[in-house]
Amino acid sequence: MDLPKVFLTSGGTEPASRRHPWIYSGAVAGVDGEPEDGELVAVHKAKGDLLGVGFYNGRSEVRLRMLKFGPPEDLPGLLRGRLRRAISLRSAVVPPETDMFRLVNSEGDGLPGLVVDRYGPYLVVGMLAKWTEHYQGLLVDLLREELSPKAIFFRAGGKVAEQEGLSPRAEWIGPGERYVWTKEYGHKFKIDLEKGQKTGFFLDQRENRKFVEGLSGGKVLDIFGYTGAFSVYAASGGAERVVMVEASSEAVELARENFRANGVEGVCEVVEGDVFEVLPEGDLGGPYDLVVLDPPALAKARSAVPKA
Numbered sequence: 482m483d484l485p486k487v488f489l490t491s492g493g494t495e496p497a498s499r500r501h502p503w504i505y506s507g508a509v510a511g512v513d514g515e516p517e518d519g520e521l522v523a524v525h526k527a528k529g530d531l532l533g534v535g536f537y538n539g540r541s542e543v544r545l546r547m548l549k550f551g552p553p554e555d556l557p558g559l560l561r562g563r564l565r566r567a568i569s570l571r572s573a574v575v576p577p578e579t580d581m582f583r584l585v586n587s588e589g590d591g592l593p594g595l596v597v598d599r600y601g602p603y604l605v606v607g608m609l610a611k612w613t614e615h616y617q618g619l620l621v622d623l624l625r626e627e628l629s630p631k632a633i634f635f636r637a638g639g640k641v642a643e644q645e646g647l648s649p650r651a652e653w654i655g656p657g658e659r660y661v662w663t664k665e666y667g668h669k670f671k672i673d674l675e676k677g678q679k680t681g682f683f684l685d686q687r688e689n690r691k692f693v694e695g696l697s698g699g700k701v702l703d704i705f706g707y708t709g710a711f712s713v714y715a716a717s718g719g720a721e722r723v724v725m726v727e728a729s730s731e732a733v734e735l736a737r738e739n740f741r742a743n744g745v746e747g748v749c750e751v752v753e754g755d756v757f758e759v760l761p762e763g764d765l766g767g768p769y770d771l772v773v774l775d776p777p778a779l780a781k782a783r784s785a786v787p788k789a
């Protein structure tokens with residue numbers, strides 16, 4: 482396989498040899514050839530022997546994202562193998578009556594910078610590294626062959642896209658639609674695939690929501706409720722009353738639809754507003770037996786901690 486070669490410094494070789502999937506710009510001594518940003522390259526240790534293959538990005542501080550340690554393999558075969566492994570791991574853990582879940586979790590599935598979420602018949606791809614743009618056509622082919630989705634929505638944007646040199650995008654490949662109804666543990670949720678937060682839903686909180694369902698009774702306060710997921714679980718777990726606070730009017734609208742779809746609109750109430758104004762006003766009708774607090778990232782850097 483004739484790939485461009487990247488050589489590491491001796492200081493950079495040591496941590497990379499311990500198989501960290503990210504190699505920073507300061508660990509790169511030189512490049513043989515002219516790889517495009519996002520292209521697969523062979524990565525060599527300082528003394529010249531091969532470390533593995535990774536995706537190169539000349540404009541990112543994370544200069545290399547390692548795909549494989551050891552000899553190169555053909556890229557489609559390598560990506561297909563990772564995808565199949567991720568799919569088979571999910572089939573062992575996704576609960577019944579659940580048709581939305583994270584299928585590919587970036588480094589955790591050996592595909593650094595790639596997120597793939599399933600929402601019923603659709604896939605939403607979160608592009609977090611340049612290679613997902615460089616090889617987008619290949620990814621579309623592989624996802625279609627392995628998962629037969631009705632359509633795939635590609636999302637890139639924000640600070641990550643800027644740092645990676647990714648063109649911001651929100652595009653369907655195939656016949657997509659903005660909203661889809663999906664299920665999680667049998668509960669119904671309407672997802673905004675195009676404009677929703679994250680890829681449309683906070684899929685990572687599934688087991689916490691299930692936990693809350695088991696705890697619920699009495700009065701529950703769901704702060705930063707988004708589209709009402711914790712509230713639905715709390716109501717279905719037997720809460721007498723659930724009050725949810727959320728600032729986004731789009732999310733509040735979906736929460737109301739979700740309450741109706743799950744038959745809990747009589748139990749769940751929405752307060753649309755800023756938590757930091759609503760809470761100090763103190764008229765949320767407490768005391769509460771259970772408070773769910775799932776805030777946004779209030780401190781994304783150490784410097785933001787005091788304000789957060």
Ligand SMILES: C[S@@+](CC[C@H](N)C(=O)[O-])C[C@H]1O[C@@H](n2cnc3c(N)ncnc32)[C@H](O)[C@@H]1O
Nearest residue numbers: 683705706707710727728729755756775776777
């Ligand atoms: C991490 S998400 C909550 C996810 C939700 N618990 C779930 O499981 O779907 C944080 C939510 O807080 C909302 N939010 C952010 N700042 C807020 C504020 N100051 N007041 C009220 N809601 C806010 C966002 O719109 C977002 O829906």
